[in-house]
Amino acid sequence: MKDRLKSIIEHSLTALIEQGKLPPLDLPEVKVERTKDKSHGDFACNIAMVLARSAKMNPRQIASLLVDSFSDVDFITAVEIAGPGFINFTLSSDTTQQIVKEVLDKADQFGRSTIGQGKSVQVEFVSANPTGPLHVGHGRGAAFGSAVSSLLKEAGFSVHREYYVNDAGRQMDILATSVWLRYLEACGQQLVFPSNGYRGAYVFDIAAQLKNEFGDKFVKSVGDVFTDIPDDEPQGGDKELHIDALIAKANTLLGEAAYREVFNAGLTSILSDIRADLSDFGSDYDEWFSERSLMESGVVDQVIEQLKQADMLYQEQGAWWFKSTEFGDEKDRVVVRDNGQTTYFASDIAYHLNKYQRGFDTVIDVWGSDHHGYIPRVKASLAAMQQDTERLKVLLVQFAVLYRGSEKVAMSTRSGEFVTLRELREEVGRDAARFFYVLRSADQHMDFDLELAKSQSNDNPVYYVQYAHARVCSVFRQLTERGMSWDKAAGEAELNKLVASHEQDLLTMLARYPEVIESAATNYTPHLVAHYLMDLARDFHTYYNAHQFIIDDVALSQARLTLIAAVRQVITNGLTVLGVSAPEVM
RNA sequence: GCGCCUGUAGCUCAGUUGGAUAGAGUGUCAGUUUCCGAAACUGAAGGUCACAGGUUCGAUUCCUGUCAGGCGCGCCA
Secondary structure (H helix, E strand, C coil), X not given: CHHHHHHHHHHHHHHHHHCCCCCCCXXXXXXXXECCCHHHCCEEECHHHHHHHHHCCCHHHHHHHHHHHCCCCCCXXXXXXXXXXXXXXXXXXXXXXXXXXXHHHHHHHCCCCCCCCCCEEEEECCCCCCCCCCEHHHHHHHHHHHHHHHHHHHCCCEEEEEEEECCCCHHHHHHHHHHHHHHHHHCCCCCCCCCCCCCCHHHHHHHHHHHHHHCCCCCCCHHHHCCCCCCCHHHCCCHHHHHHHHHHHHHHHHHHHHHHHHHHHHHHHHHHHHHHHHHHHCCCCCEEEEHHHHHHCCHHXXXXXXXXXXXXXXXXXXXXXECHHHHCCCCCEEEECCCCCECHHHHHHHHHHHHHHCCCCEEEEEEEHHHHHHHHHHHHHHHHCCCCHHHEEEEEECCEEEEECCEECCCECCCCECCEHHHHHHHHCHHHHHHHHHHXXXXXXXXXXXXXXXXXXXXXHHHHHHHHHHHHHHHHHHHHHCCCCCCHHHHHHCHHHCCCHHHHHHHHHXXXXXXXXXXXXXXXXXXXXXXXXXXHHHHHHHHHHHCXXXXXXXXXXXXXXXXXXXXXXXHHHHHHHHCCCCCCCC
């Protein structure tokens, strides 16, 4: 509808210029927007005010010329000039009413558009290191990432959801060593656990599993393990040096093959836990991409070679540095350490190049906002390889600050003091958790009060929306119980009976849904959908309290039932986009 | 110190890319069931849009500065 109005206005403008009634001028994009106040009609256009300056004319005068030149169209009943020069359009009630038919015809397709033109988008989200279970901080990225993916799909993009598995690197070695040390303890040995190791309960579980499966295969004497290891921090040493030495010792004592077995035990256990967790949370993926595969296939080395050839790397103090400052980064970044190991950043360059080479039109990274400083160097690396950095979009998600009542909860994976995503899901439910996460815009800090979410979960807005859906279902159940039925065709033929103000509000609300989806998709803002659903639910509840649906006037009754059937459909569609269920009974 | 983000009702947050009288939830107060589900509805109260300038027909929105908070600034990931 916006587009139709737009083209009418554009035609009139060009006609007026040709007729010499308006001076020749460059036409800006015509914007037609929904009004926020009903008294201003359904749509408004501000073009007259926008043009006033360049045309050197009074905006109301321009508006008046435009309005006079509009040809009559059947779907508009009133065109008015208001305020400083707005042109307000009022739709015919017949046009407004037909949205019900459209919703029911398109059903779960209602809201789909083709603005994505089938272009391919890759969305990478969560990608937490497999060094421990997902915690509530990851939940927001999971809910946001999959909601954005669903939105893009609705908008006509071809979407590929991906999880980047950091199954290589130092953090994984720390995990492997932590598992091994816990295993040694499980085998009856006494030791002082490194302060920088992973202390979570799941490490004990993996160690116990290891012992079950392999017996004493990996047992070495603790005396040997801690020989020639520099002091840990509590003993006045450096915790990083301490843990690195332990990793090296694990490698030499166990040998490469056995070390790899311990390493993989930790990796596969945690990764399968993460996969199950995300799946249960309703965040599904098309691909799990392994960092190790990039290293083992030599892609990382190739990329480094490519950058060397392009004179983008230089050697200093034994390390290889990437000249990211030449592309706007604050400082140059190391890609190969002096000990010969490639950095995480080197893998990431290779990974992003790989994404580009797979041919995605747009590559989206969903990152925690604490990684924002990372954006310039990744973009720099792509620029250095003559890639179009505009294809990469990084969406930052602020972490939810967790509260227990009024007390802030300290979060640390290493110390094992965190609330897992699984715990959250079990306590507040998947629907409430997902809805809560996407209720706020992603770039906004969010306070997540566990006590509130747990103890007063009935106050969560998700129930308000779901209840509206269940209520519609309930009406149809009631209808059946009374031996009556809903006749869709009859209802659609009687839509002109829907003239009450509550009905008009609902009709307008339904018509807005595709616009909301489009806006939410193009701006990567799923919270708009959550807010829309709350608005729609409110209008429905208000309507419910003001009018009866099952009444003696058969024609009106069928029209109303048809309307609320459409409401039910749109609630279902919207909740589905957010990964939230639409229960028939609550 | 530098960079990015944020500052809107008591609290948690929206605000249609610069538009008309700044909104919702929650909390507080006052009401609504012989009626399809009261997990609902109606009404009231609640604001110097952090502060000060600037840009223009018009600013919560854009620019500058100040103040306050968060995050980042490793041969970690």
